[in-house]
Amino acid sequence: MTYGFIGCGNMGGAIAARLSQSTKEITVSDRSGKAKKLAAQLGIGYADNVAIATGCDCIFLAVKPQMLSDALSPLKPMLALRKPLLVSMAAGVELAKVQALAGCALPVIRIMPNTPTAVGMGVIPYCRNELVSDRLLAAWLVDMQPCGTLDALDEKLIDAASALSGSGPAYFYMMLDALADGAAACGMPKAKALDYAARTMAGAAQMYLETKRHPAALKDAVCSPGGSTLAGVQALEAAGFRSAVMDCVAAAYRRNKELGK
Numbered sequence: 001m002t003y004g005f006i007g008c009g010n011m012g013g014a015i016a017a018r019l020s021q022s023t024k025e026i027t028v029s030d031r032s033g034k035a036k037k038l039a040a041q042l043g044i045g046y047a048d049n050v051a052i053a054t055g056c057d058c059i060f061l062a063v064k065p066q067m068l069s070d071a072l073s074p075l076k077p078m079l080a081l082r083k084p085l086l087v088s089m090a091a092g093v094e095l096a097k098v099q100a101l102a103g104c105a106l107p108v109i110r111i112m113p114n115t116p117t118a119v120g121m122g123v124i125p126y127c128r129n130e131l132v133s134d135r136l137l138a139a140w141l142v143d144m145q146p147c148g149t150l151d152a153l154d155e156k157l158i159d160a161a162s163a164l165s166g167s168g169p170a171y172f173y174m175m176l177d178a179l180a181d182g183a184a185a186c187g188m189p190k191a192k193a194l195d196y197a198a199r200t201m202a203g204a205a206q207m208y209l210e211t212k213r214h215p216a217a218l219k220d221a222v223c224s225p226g227g228s229t230l231a232g233v234q235a236l237e238a239a240g241f242r243s244a245v246m247d248c249v250a251a252a253y254r255r256n257k258e259l260g261k
Contacts, residue, residue: 092260
């Protein structure tokens with residue numbers, strides 16, 4: 001399968017870079033020309049949107065939701081003729097709308113990747129329309145393996161997943177920085193504190209993934225009665241930590257819905 005990227009910002013570039021480990025049959029395009037450097041680094045092609053629409057079997061739509069219509073409109077005749085697979089990562093935009101903007105019935109996959117895709121640790125929920133055959137999906141999933149974990153999800157849940165895993169790295173980076181600042185306030189060098197905090201975060205996540213124990217049980221296993229950890233947990237609860245985290249996911253979900261209109 002040959003791949004094209006219409007738009008090649010941070011997320012599109014990350015997927016193109018990881019995908020290049022499976023195949024070099026990739027062409028990227030962007031409005032600024034910055035993707036030329038990425039193409040040279042990866043040993044892949046650089047062209048305009050028309051060349052991608054006329055020559056690629058699978059086209060990633062890596063543009064902002066509000067730019068999707070303008071990007072697809074000039075390509076409608078080519079898309080109608082060739083019926084390539086479109087892979088949209090436009091937040092909030094449903095499969096049916098992507099197909100409508102393309103101007104014809106064609107196979108569409110919708111994904112919501114996150115930035116750890118750049119290091120092969122992405123969480124990428126996806127859904128597909130009825131024109132994506134099992135064979136086509138299987139071939140695409142094989143090529144996408146270097147990107148991370150791809151998980152089939154009902155489209156009605158994609159926006160919620162985006163608010164969690166898509167936006168989630170930003171929340172974790174904020175906590176990572178805050179934890180390190182706390183340790184720095186206690187005298188620990190900031191760089192060392194960041195490394196400790198990141199490794200602790202990664203280890204805690206891996207422990208959940210391997211044990212599948214409820215997070216509350218894993219938290220209780222760290223908290224001794226009258227101990228220092230419980231004092232820290234109490235401080236977080238007093239500051240409304242859990243409520244704030246729940247609210248941030250809900251806010252991102254609402255924004256995803258707005259972007260898709």
